[in-house]
Amino acid sequence: MTTAAPDADVLKLENIRQALVRQEDSIVFNLIERAQYPINADIYHPERCIGLSEYKRHQMMASGGSGCFADYMMYKIEKVHAQARRYAQPTEVPFFGPLPDPVLQPLAAAPNVLAAHSVDINAKILAVYRDEIVPRICATGDDGNHGSAAVQDVQCLQSMATRIYYGLFVAESKFLINREAYSEMIRRGDRQGLWDAITHRAVEDRNVQRVTRKAATFSQEVSQDNATGTKFKIQPAFAGDCFERYMMPLTKEVEVSYLLQRLDAEEPPQDC
Amino acid sequence: MTTAAPDADVLKLENIRQALVRQEDSIVFNLIERAQYPINADIYHPERCIGLSEYKRHQMMASGGSGCFADYMMYKIEKVHAQARRYAQPTEVPFFGPLPDPVLQPLAAAPNVLAAHSVDINAKILAVYRDEIVPRICATGDDGNHGSAAVQDVQCLQSMATRIYYGLFVAESKFLINREAYSEMIRRGDRQGLWDAITHRAVEDRNVQRVTRKAATFSQEVSQDNATGTKFKIQPAFAGDCFERYMMPLTKEVEVSYLLQRLDAEEPPQDC
Numbered sequence: 001m002t003t004a005a006p007d008a009d010v011l012k013l014e015n016i017r018q019a020l021v022r023q024e025d026s027i028v029f030n031l032i033e034r035a036q037y038p039i040n041a042d043i044y045h046p047e048r049c050i051g052l053s054e055y056k057r058h059q060m061m062a063s064g065g066s067g068c069f070a071d072y073m074m075y076k077i078e079k080v081h082a083q084a085r086r087y088a089q090p091t092e093v094p095f096f097g098p099l100p101d102p103v104l105q106p107l108a109a110a111p112n113v114l115a116a117h118s119v120d121i122n123a124k125i126l127a128v129y130r131d132e133i134v135p136r137i138c139a140t141g142d143d144g145n146h147g148s149a150a151v152q153d154v155q156c157l158q159s160m161a162t163r164i165y166y167g168l169f170v171a172e173s174k175f176l177i178n179r180e181a182y183s184e185m186i187r188r189g190d191r192q193g194l195w196d197a198i199t200h201r202a203v204e205d206r207n208v209q210r211v212t213r214k215a216a217t218f219s220q221e222v223s224q225d226n227a228t229g230t231k232f233k234i235q236p237a238f239a240g241d242c243f244e245r246y247m248m249p250l251t252k253e254v255e256v257s258y259l260l261q262r263l264d265a266e267e268p269p270q271d272c
Numbered sequence: 273m274t275t276a277a278p279d280a281d282v283l284k285l286e287n288i289r290q291a292l293v294r295q296e297d298s299i300v301f302n303l304i305e306r307a308q309y310p311i312n313a314d315i316y317h318p319e320r321c322i323g324l325s326e327y328k329r330h331q332m333m334a335s336g337g338s339g340c341f342a343d344y345m346m347y348k349i350e351k352v353h354a355q356a357r358r359y360a361q362p363t364e365v366p367f368f369g370p371l372p373d374p375v376l377q378p379l380a381a382a383p384n385v386l387a388a389h390s391v392d393i394n395a396k397i398l399a400v401y402r403d404e405i406v407p408r409i410c411a412t413g414d415d416g417n418h419g420s421a422a423v424q425d426v427q428c429l430q431s432m433a434t435r436i437y438y439g440l441f442v443a444e445s446k447f448l449i450n451r452e453a454y455s456e457m458i459r460r461g462d463r464q465g466l467w468d469a470i471t472h473r474a475v476e477d478r479n480v481q482r483v484t485r486k487a488a489t490f491s492q493e494v495s496q497d498n499a500t501g502t503k504f505k506i507q508p509a510f511a512g513d514c515f516e517r518y519m520m521p522l523t524k525e526v527e528v529s530y531l532l533q534r535l536d537a538e539e540p541p542q543d544c
Binding site for chain 2: 036072077102210
């Protein structure tokens with residue numbers, strides 16, 4: 001029997017923080033890998049998915065995708081990862097469906113530390129990635145490497161989404177630490193108040209600095225003699241920007257959306 | 273219509289060298305990502321693939337795998353990548369089969385720059401990776417993250433294999449530059465002579481130094497204040513070792529095997 005990481009610790013803020021910091025490395029690695037290929041915009045356009053038959057495109061649209069090649073690849077990979085138990089994790093939210101059952105047995109029963117919720121901002125993540133991030137890290141044009149680019153997109157989107165949905169743990173943890181204050185704001189439907197409560201500008205600034213430094217470190221051209229430090233595969237400042245403008249706001253959106261649903265299970269409507 | 277990178281340049285040694293150097297980065301990134309998880313040895317043992325039904329295991333064995341969970345994941349991902357035209361590349365050799373056809377149309381007709389061959393050392397790559405590399409980069413034990421480890425194994429193995437089979441381009445390029453000397457050794461079946469001819473100790477030493485430096489750069493813990501340079505996610509010296517002891521010898525094995533078959537198409541046996 002396999003054993004899971006002890007879930008009792010999963011809501012400790014220091015453990016969440018360590019996981020979030022490690023996930024930055026994966027995101028930076030993945031963006032660097034995607035930057036090897038130009039934008040290759042055809043992979044995002046259903047009408048330009050040369051060779052993808054009408055039948056397969058129809059199937060894809062039924063699953064929630066646009067029918068573009070990048071969606072198709074994402075869905076195919078998600079089906080494989082579903083078999084590997086990916087979506088048994090409470091912070092993994094699939095982009096498309098339906099998905100097959102895992103072929104691995106469930107992990108040893110772990111308490112579900114999150115309240116029931118329906119938070120899903122995948123459409124936004126997809127749009128931000130394709131419309132804002134890819135055009136900033138990739139050269140313009142098309143080199144024909146549609147498969148490589150679409151496969152690497154899956155890596156980027158999955159690592160970004162994992163980081164963003166970790167906000168669920170952050171939100172639950174903050175709620176438990178300060179249940180009364182949060183409950184009051186939740187009952188008032190005070191979205192802005194919740195947003196302000198979870199916002200720590202100094203922490204966010206440090207995150208941006210750290211990610212910028214990671215991109216500068218991991219994306220440099222390294223020769224046998226030294227790390228040049230002058231030529232980068234992605235622009236370090238944009239990596240920091242990416243976290244400031246997209247990753248952290250989307251994470252906070254997940255947190256606020258979760259918090260607004262946090263009391264629903266505990267307080268069923270009176271007239272039920 | 274999509275366009276491929278111009279194949280006329282693919283055999284220029286400087287272009288091959290640049291591609292090989294860039295591939296080192298991907299391999300180092302992938303090893304760092306795998307090192308997040310312990311060895312999780314169950315994924316490599318057919319008898320311990322908990323939950324993988326006898327039916328699926330049987331299917332897997334029919335496809336060339338042992339039936340272990342890691343093989344199963346590799347085969348599933350290869351099926352997806354086959355649809356994305358991965359194995360239309362002359363340096364991509366699938367580990368398992370059969371595979372589905374691409375859903376993308378073929379790239380604009382590019383001349384096949386390699387001679388016909390049957391070089392396939394995937395069994396050795398699998399064995400070296402699982403028996404020699406994983407135990408050196410991963411902690412002992414099992415954290416239950418079987419899906420994540422197996423999925424990351426696919427990334428590691430694919431990036432390693434791409435680098436190793438790029439030896440096919442290296443070999444063809446060297447053959448064309450010095451056709452007479454190579455042809456003589458090939459006709460004599462002089463495996464050692466070919467091995468010596470493609471070996472450039474000084475170049476290999478530089479490769480090892482460069483990969484070691486890459487691992488030291490990319491695997492360091494980076495804080496918001498600075499790159500610490502003192503704590504590494506994988507040991508830099510082992511990354512260099514990995515290239516010296518496994519990656520470069522396997523690449524040269526591909527080169528020699530290819531060269532030994534290089535004249536077959538040009539010189540059919542006399543008694544045919």
